[in-house]
Amino acid sequence: MTNLLLVEPAPDLQRSLVELLQGARYGVVAVRNGGEALRTLGTSTRPSVIILDVTIPIVGGADLAAALATDPRLREIPVIVLSTVCGQHRDLPPRTVAVLIGRPLRAEVLLEIVDRVVRPRHAAGAESQAEAG
């Protein structure tokens, strides 16, 4: 199973995002802020993608971005940033593959982006695309 790390401070939103992503057959570890994300990254399996909500200023968000930039183990993890504001993010994590702006953000759009980011890594293993439905 492809594992994702979700950094979402709003409890209700975190819960619904976890269910949405699990419903799309991803394994999800959810944390509330950058500090928790770093602790999780230090102890559990390396996620295939990090989904980072920057709408609410994240405690330890700068530390997270710095760690993602410098740690060779973490440097290659793609990051999808969720935001409601355009053009305000100067300190994006280095492997930011998409900044999804707006809320409500269509669930299909998020799932499609995650799928697109994850897929090349599994292409070698000839992962079936049939699951997407």
Next chain:
Amino acid sequence: VTSPPTLEEYRERVERYLAVVAHELRTPLQTLEHFFAIVKQRIERAEVPSPELVDRATAQLRRFAKLIAELADTSRLGLGHALDVRLQQMDLRSVVESVVAAHRETVERRDAQRAGGVHSLVLEVHGDRFAVLGDAARLDQVVFNLVENALKFSPAGGEVRVVLDHDAGWHRISITDRGIGIPAAELPRIGERFFRASNAAQAGTGMGLAIIQEIVQAHGGRLDIVSTFGEGTTVMVRLADGGEP
């Protein structure tokens, strides 16, 4: 005596308010968007969405409706209009009991997900006649928001105590928390429109108490706040007796 806010202060407050309202409206909307996507995923797999999932979505809708209602009240007050309050004979006790029950349900569902434990929400009723001339929906709004504030500004696992009793001819509702309290210097300003205490870290519009104050006044009642910074707050609503129910 505190001086009224300057035009500049007021403008800043209104701008902050609009940003907060936009943010607060987006969160339930986003959660509902997820809800429908989750329901679709489950239907596609011939699974039945759980009643609990639907309850959570309904709670988000209520949150959304509540914000819209607050926005409408804010607009009325800003235009200098009175809030829509229709008085009739009613029982205050049933309002308080139903609000506490609704909050208990939310708290149990929400706090179970959080570290620090479940808030304890205690209701004490002393006396047996609580007939008032009131607007049940508006008084529900008052008590709901006051209990919500008490929960919001007190630590996880903390106690919030709601007491309904009689005091010198008034019916009195007291809501006490052991939360962050309000700095003494800011206490006189706490009912001002868009005002937020400097130690309020949680999201909020700063309109809740201003609207509550208006509603209580429209009932000929009194709103009093006693608070110790760092220790907790008691908010008291006093309403006159409404005769035989």
